[in-house]
Amino acid sequence: MIASMTGFGRAEISQGSMIVTVELRGVNSRYLDVTTRMPRALSQREKDVKDIVRSYLSRGSLTVAVAVDEDAAAVAPVTVNKSAARAYMKLLNELRKAAKVREAVRLDHLLKFSEVFEVPREAEADERKWGLVQEALHSALKEFNMMRQNEGRELSNDLESRIRWLNKTVDAIEALSKQRIPEERNRLNERITQLLEDKSIVDLNRLELEIALLADKLDVTEECVRFRSHNKFFLEAMTHSEAAGRKLNFLVQEMNREANTIGSKTSDAGIAHLVVQIKEELEKIREQLQNIE
DSSP: OOOBSOEEEEEEEEETTEEEEEEEEEEOOSSEEEEEEOOGGGGGGHHHHHHHHHTTOSSEEEEEEEEEEEOGGGSOSSEEOHHHHHHHHHHHHHHHHHTTOOSOOOHHHHTTOGGGEEOOOHHHHHHHHHHHHHHHHHHHHHHHHHHHHHHHHHHHHHHHHHHHHHHHHHHHHHHHHHHHHHHHHHHHHHHHHHHOSOGGGSOHHHHHHHHHHHHHHHOOHHHHHHHHHHHHHHHHHHHSSSOOHHHHHHHHHHHHHHHHHHHHHOOOHHHHHHHHHHHHHHHHHHHHHTTBO
8 A cells, every 4th residue: 555755743752750752744755864853862863763764664754853851850860779778777787786875777877878879870861761762753653654554545546546547548549549540541542542543653562561551650559558557557556565656656657658659659639639638647646656655
């Protein structure tokens, strides 16, 4: 199923006092182009973000905005080292008993030992933050892809109806062309008869050969067959799971070439008019394809 390259995705993940928000905005692009806007603390993760995006997209210009909101007032600059606190408490009690001191061990006694507090390592905080960013990024990309696929379904329906119309029009051109060949043969015979009343000086075999060659030049059956083949592959490509935008663009170029050949072969006004309509429709399809991954 084809997917659009335009879309929006947003996800917000919170843990404790930290809130991570990721917003994605995608537009058309010939290649995959990822622009990131992240806090300075996460700048070294830019390549990781782009690698994650590439696992979801193959084409498009995507802007990834990451915001990290952390309540500094709710975050203590240090934490309690519980094992150290228990060890010092046990040690002080043993000392109190050994010295036969009746006074109980109090909190202010423990506070004299700096080891009961520890400063969180910055690397651990960054890893926690990056974990939340990854989770939010995956969620935002899933929402983004869902929007792209929904729009892709609408584009697919439109393209399919246009391809069906092209098939019918090519059938009409082929039928008109077959009608025109005997008409052209008779018209040419009449003109030669008018020019040369004495048929004895005309090589009738050569004349028939020239008429046959002219009829072959006017025949567009081969071009119509190729055109319908391109249409068939176009419809099949739209149903494949992989990105089909480039392949569809190529097929439209080939359809346009066949239409040009048909137009150059015919002198019939009706066929020429249908060829113009085909080229107009192909241009509309080409414009639609600019938005397909």
